[in-house]
Amino acid sequence: KEFSPDDEILLYVGDDAAYDRRIQKVARALVSLFEAAGVTFGTLGEREPSCGDAVRSVGHDEYAAEIIDTNSRLFQEAGVKTIVTVSPHSYDMFANHYPNLSGDFRPLHYSQYLLELIEGERLKFENELPLKVTYHDPCYLSRRNGICDEPRQVLQSIPGLEMLEMERSREDTLCCGGGGGRMWMETAAGERFSDLRIPEAAETGAEVVVTCCPHCLSCLEDSLNVVGKSKLRVMELAEVAHLALQSEAVASDAASGRS
Numbered sequence: 001k002e003f004s005p006d007d008e009i010l011l012y013v014g015d016d017a018a019y020d021r022r023i024q025k026v027a028r029a030l031v032s033l034f035e036a037a038g039v040t041f042g043t044l045g046e047r048e049p050s051c052g053d054a055v056r057s058v059g060h061d062e063y064a065a066e067i068i069d070t071n072s073r074l075f076q077e078a079g080v081k082t083i084v085t086v087s088p089h090s091y092d093m094f095a096n097h098y099p100n101l102s103g104d105f106r107p108l109h110y111s112q113y114l115l116e117l118i119e120g121e122r123l124k125f126e127n128e129l130p131l132k133v134t135y136h137d138p139c140y141l142s143r144r145n146g147i148c149d150e151p152r153q154v155l156q157s158i159p160g161l162e163m164l165e166m167e168r169s170r171e172d173t174l175c176c177g178g179g180g181g182r183m184w185m186e187t188a189a190g191e192r193f194s195d196l197r198i199p200e201a202a203e204t205g206a207e208v209v210v211t212c213c214p215h216c217l218s219c220l221e222d223s224l225n226v227v228g229k230s231k232l233r234v235m236e237l238a239e240v241a242h243l244a245l246q247s248e249a250v251a252s253d254a255a256s257g258r259s
Contacts, residue, residue: 003042005079009034009113011041012085012094015050016214022221023214027086029242030110036245037122041084049074051090056097064097072100082106084113088140088147088213095145109141111151111212111237118157125244128160133240134206135163136197136220137173138213146171151212151237158244164204194223202232212237 003010011034017027034041052067075083081104085091094107101107108116117123133155141147148170155163197220201209209232211217220234235243 001042003044003078003080007040007042009039009041009082009084009108010075010078010080011043012051012083012090013043013048014085014087014090014214015054017086018048020214020218022218023086026214026217026236026238029236029238030086032242033114033117033123033238033245037117039117039122044074044078047074051085051093052097053087053089053093056093068093068098069100072098075101075105080105082108084108084110086110086214088138088145089215092140092144109147109150109212111141111154112147114154114237114241115150118154123241125158125241127244129158129240129244130160131208131240132162132164132206133208133210134166134201134204135169136166136201136209136211136216137170138211138216139173139175140213142171142173151210154237154241155210158241161240161244164206166200166204168200194219198223198227198232207231207233208240209234210237210240 011030013027016023018024049071050067051071052064055067056064083094083106085094085107088109091107091109094101098105098107114123135152135155137148137151141151152163155161194216198209209220211220211234217234217236224232224234
């Protein structure tokens with residue numbers, strides 16, 4: 001629905017989730033989690049602007065400044081206090097490159113907000129999800145903003161889920177290859193960072209590589225086909241959390257004889 005100043009948060013969908021069908025699944029999972037937690041939220045719909053990350057990344061500083069100024073006025077006029085992003089790139093822009101937005105304005109990546117909901121006992125995972133996972137830190141969360149614990153704490157709150165760490169993790173994570181302009185470069189198959197990352201994930205014995213960045217998700221899934229680790233899956237943090245809620249629904253149906 002359209003955002004209202006009375007809503008708790010503005011969900012900033014972002015370019016990836018707006019146009020990429022794979023990332024749209026992540027946004028839908030996130031919406032389901034918010035609804036399960038009773039969060040009042042909205043989006044800007046067709047009025048949602050680009051955050052300016054891509055423009056700034058390729059060096060169009062003057063145009064990026066125009067985008068930032070226009071968006072800042074839009075958020076202020078809409079009465080946005082807390083904005084929750086799907087992408088770490090959007091979060092990084094709002095947190096570090098929007099000087100006109102301060103005071104009550106609070107940008108969050110969705111992993112941070114999910115943890116707030118869990119700690120506030122609004123989002124609960126009560127049934128086990130027996131799954132071995134390893135977490136891939138997106139650069140724009142870990143290296144740029146020091147957000148390493150929050151996604152892990154969300155995963156650790158799911159009963160039955162086992163966390164297995166890769167050697168290169170947290171601030172020392174290996175880039176997926178989708179940030180910093182590399183997604184526009186042509187790199188030979190087998191030499192891409194994500195091609196190197198998938199074997200590292202497989203070595204942990206995990207069944208699922210979890211991340212929370214559209215660029216990381218796209219690069220890692222592409223590399224699964226190149227590297228051929230057929231027993232491994234790549235999922236977003238929101239999708240794993242949504243799967244945990246679904247396991248509760250299945251268990252509830254079974255207990256009531258509806259299965």
